[in-house]
Amino acid sequence: MQAKQYIGESWKHGILIVGAILVLLPFYMMVSMSLKSQQEIQSISGGLIGAQEVQTFPVCVKTGYSEETCTTKPYIYNYWFAFEKAPIPRYLMNGVIVTLSIFIIQVLVALPCAYALAKLRFYGREFVFSMVLFCLLIPVHGIALPLYVMLAQAGLVDTYSALILPWTISVFGIFLMRQFFMTVPDELIDAARMDGMGEYSIVWKVMLPTAIPALLAFAIFSVVAHWNDYFWPRMVITGNRDLFTPPLGIREFRGGIDSDEFGPMMASIVTVTVPLIVAFIIAQKRFIEGITLTGMK
């Protein structure tokens, strides 16, 4: 019996390990290419990190740097040159600006609305709620074209506003917060009213603190979605490098796949991809919770 169980267990691990290798393959390729020299990449040699021989990089010299600066180990060169070629910090900062603005505005709009839908009685409440339920069905990417036309007519293409505006309303956020507020006991709110608190202070001083766990999950959901989003920025940002979000940066690095050096290109891509992955590995449970949030009912 014992032996049989071990065999069963090993089989499962065998299958899962093959799966894990397939899943990790592109990650391996990405990291490996960002560390190796061009020759090693082209001859597919050197394993994960390559030989790391000190050498002079011709593309670097051609760009106009001194021979001394260009003589170094491949991994240092790849990452250094990546930062020299493109304003990576700028792209990352744009990512932070856009995702944070989106999240903050989403909360500012959704939280009071959710509170009103859950805890206040007023004429038309049911109608507003069914409107929310209907809007849940509309994928914002699907209506990207009419949104683009509207923004173009308003002269907002190629601005931060274009990146942020369409995402300011999160019906999903309203729905989620409303479900959460339904579980908050009325007594808490009544007590706050007795103390003389107005409705505004109730929203921000009573409801907001109770909603922190749900908000955190929603934050991860929202930030991950918009940090990784490529379609929308690609639509509304046409050429202005100053407004590039990380994915637009990635697209730019890829540029000439046949002419360019691959090492620095992959180094840029790794740099842009890493922050989120590190955050995920540190706070895994919360991330999985947040991203599968749409699975909650």
Added chain:
Amino acid sequence: MHNSKAHIWFIAPAIILMIIILIFPLFLAGGISFTDYNLGNKSLEWIGLENYEKMFSRKTYVKMIWATATYVIVVVPISVVLGLCAAMLLNSLRFGADIYKTIFFLPVMATLLAMAIAWEFTLHPTLGIVNSFLANGCGGVREFILGFHWLPWVDSQQSWYHVACANNMDFPYWLKQKNTAIWTICFIGIWQAFGFNMVLYLAGLTGIPRELYHAAEMDGAKSTWEQFKLVTWPMLGPTTLFVVTITTIRTFQVFDTIEILTKGGPSKTTYVMMYAIFEKAIQQNLTSIGAAITVVFIGFILILTFFQRYIIEKRVHY
């Protein structure tokens, strides 16, 4: 209760934004699709259904529907089944489940665009490790396994692997070839999506009470497969319905991998709807035809979700 007018201020911003950002664009897209409007034009003319006629008669758009349908029909079932299998395997594991879970969830988290480029290099005919792995395996175990020589009806001299080896390592240019491009894109789609489904299924599995399995065993369902049929699968009904819907909606919206890897080619075999909207309306400035595609696209999604709601109300009660 209370007589304040606070609620107006609470709901007004949300309502105004919903109308401007979500509801009005639906009508705008519908309106534009019946005209010959192009962005920047001063005037426009009503042309009725002409855009839609084009969509269902011109070869490009027929190919577009085909590519989208192929992608959705391949990616949804496979990623759902893989997600379920992975979840059940992990659930039955004694140790190490957390590590696999983290690994399988990585693609969901990682920037898809970056991973698409990583795949491009992994599958590159001369730089990629996939084709070099295949080339090094000629005549060996790899050829036997991946060439399906172990299947009784495969002639080992005629298998795709053997032929490629014999023809000077002529392995596929995965993303550049007409007969492989769409399948490669599908593969990346599945690679990215199944971890998400796995996590949803894991949550679903923890919701199944242990007693049900004991009861099933007493009723004579001894084997794992019988227990799966009797308990697990019916109990996961609501989860499955949800997973299928959300995967379908996401799959319909595939764009990143197409734009960066194939640009809809070769010969429009990967020309999916989101990419068509982008190419027509933004790059070629044919706004009205883009709007017509948008309308059809939204139509698909709405039908799908209503269908899901209908099933929820009718069937999936256990």
